[in-house]
Amino acid sequence: MFGIYLKRELSRRKKAALVIAMGLALGIALVITVSSVSAGMQQAQGKVLKSLYGLGTDMTVTKARPAATASSSGRPKFDFDAKADSSMTQSSDRVMTQGGQxxxxxxxxxxxxxxxxxxxxxxxxxNVTKVDGSFTRGTAKSSTSSGSAGSSGSSGSQQGGPGGGQGGSSGQPQVQGGGASFDVNSYSVAGVDVTHQDLGPLATSKITTGRTFTASQTDTKAAVLSASYAKENKKTVGGTLTISGTKYTVIGIATPDSSESTTDVYLPLKQAQTLGDSKDKVTTIYVKATDSKRIDTVKAAIQKNIPGTTVTTSADLASTVSGSLSTASDLATSVGKWLSVAVLVAAFLVAALLTSSAVSRRVREFGTLKALGWPSRRVTRQVVGESVVNGLLGGALGIALGLGAAYTVTAISPKLTAELGSTGGGGMGGGPGGGGPGRQAVKNTMEIALSAPVSVTTIALAAGLAIAGGLVAGAMGGWRASRMRPADALRSVA
Known part of the structure; x- marks a missing residue:
């Protein structure tokens, strides 16, 4: 009986049901769109932070480099053999630690x-700065002038040395020709713990050619190159790379997950320590927490128990990201969510008012039903049932509209830019994309394609909102219907 009456009443009031359903649909569609775009923003920010931080890394521990003193400026210094044959090519590598103390x-x-x-x-x-080139020696020449006519060329005429005689050479010797031509090439090197490659500088790159280090290659003269560095310097797997006189065999080419990775060469940690004259030293400690919700607690514990260090979390790095991505994310988080809430509340109120208004126009119907013996709870149940069906219909329409909007955003894939700043004190210097060795003050710009993924949770939320909207509207309409009396129906007939 309930189902038959429900179907008949909804069929009789198609326009009113459609208006209520569309109002709820618009609110639900906006919620889905904003939620999916916000999820896309979070994914985009995750890509940016991943390029700054590293896969699986929750925080890093570094130590700020002390101010340079007069005796140690920290600038590269190159020494060349000035007595070498001018035809020889001079070459010198300067290896310096970067990314903090x-x-x-x-x-x-x-x-x-x-x-x-x-x-x-x-x-x-x-950071390796390689300088190679050659010197060209100049030739010393002096200008001469004719001597006095009275001089007979005796040895006495030359006494006094150059310029001191009366008829010898005059003027100072001058160096003609010569010069130097040198090429300067600077690139970054990261020493990685080959026994834990899932955390650290190499974690954000995939080996596309060759292979990565094995756990036994802790002190092997082997190197993995970034794809961009290998292409620029025409290096291939099986070739060699010479750094400060030491030859390393190229065993793999790595392509970073993010285009902003600034590490060019990866070496086993012990080899990097030997190369940089930094035995048993590191510049960055990559840390993974047991629980992502306790990162701030872990940060405080490290700072307390290991004083003098700088602990940088993903939240700290997120504050350095600017550009249109940051602006759009702020809008989606603040304006978008509040707007969707406001529209959804308005849709609920409109549905409730329309349902209450429809009940007011059904005074004769509900009064007659009560006169025939329907109790108030049955009338209320009938109104709530109709409202829930309207809500479900609005939810279905809203989900369809929301999915369409989300897929449209994904298909268009608008480009957003993100400027990556530095956190100072080394921050992620030395990690992939963290400013890189020697680049802590540089801002890199990434271009991210925005998508709008829709999760099952979002769909479930939309369905819940649809049912909630129907219940709110039905509750108000049912309360209004329950207060009607059979006498109201009789008065409307008269």
Whole structure:
């Protein structure tokens, strides 16, 4: 009986049902669109932070580099043999640690022992500046002039040395020709812990040619190159790379997940320490927490128990991201969500008012039903049932509209830019995309394609909102219907 009456009443009031359903649909569609765009913003920010941070990394531990003193400016210094044959090519490599002050390798174990830390891995960031070229020696020549006519060319005429005689050479010797031509090439090197490659500088790259390090290659003269560096310098797997006189065999080419990775060469940590004269030293400790919700607690514990260090979390790095991505994310988070809430509340109120108004026009119907013996709860149930069906219909329409809007955004894929700043004190210097060795003050710009993924949770939320909207409207209409009396129906007939 309930179902038959429900179907008949909805068929009789198609326009009113459609208006209520469309009002709810618009609110639900806006919620889905804003939620999916916000999810796309979070994914885009995740890509940016991943390029800054590294896969699986929750925080890093570094130490700010002290101010340079008069005796140690920290600038590269190159020495060349001035007596070498001019035909020889001069070459010199300057290897310097970058990304902050060096830390003892024992601190990695100390950090890993902190409560809330799942794992910790040390890495050493180096910057290699290679200068090669050649000198061309100049020729010393002096100008001469004719002597006095009275001079007979005796040895006395030359006494006094150059310029001091009365008829010898005059003027100072001058160097003619000569010069120097040198090429300067600077690139970054990261020493990685080959036994824990899932955390650290190499974690954000995929080996596209060759292979990566094995766990036994802790001190092997092997290197993995970034794809861009290998292409620029025409390096291939099986070739060699010479750094400061040491030859390394190229075993793999790595393509970074993010285009902003600035590490060019990866070496086993021990080899990097030897190369940089930094035995048992690291510049960055990559940390993974046991629980992502306890990152702030772990950060505070590390700072307390290991003083003098700088702990940088993903939240700290997120504050350095600017550009249209940051602006759009702020709009989606603040304006978009509040707008969707306002529209949804308005849709609920409109549905409730329309349902209440429809009940007012059905005074004769409900009064007659009560006169025939229908109790108030049955009348209320009938109105709520109709409203819930309207809500479900509005939910279906809203989900369809929301999915259409989300897929449209994904298909268009608008481009957003993100400027990556530096957190200072080394921050992620030395990590992929973290400013890189020697680049802490540089801002890189990434271009991210925005998508709008719709999750099952969002669909479930939309369905819940649809039912809630129907219940709100039905509750108001049912309350109005329950207050009607059979006498009201009789008065409307008269």
């Amino acid at each position: 060096s830390l003892k390798s024992s601190l990695v174990t100390e950090v890993a022992a902190q409560k809330g830390v799942s794992s910790a891995v040390g890495a050493l960031s180096l």
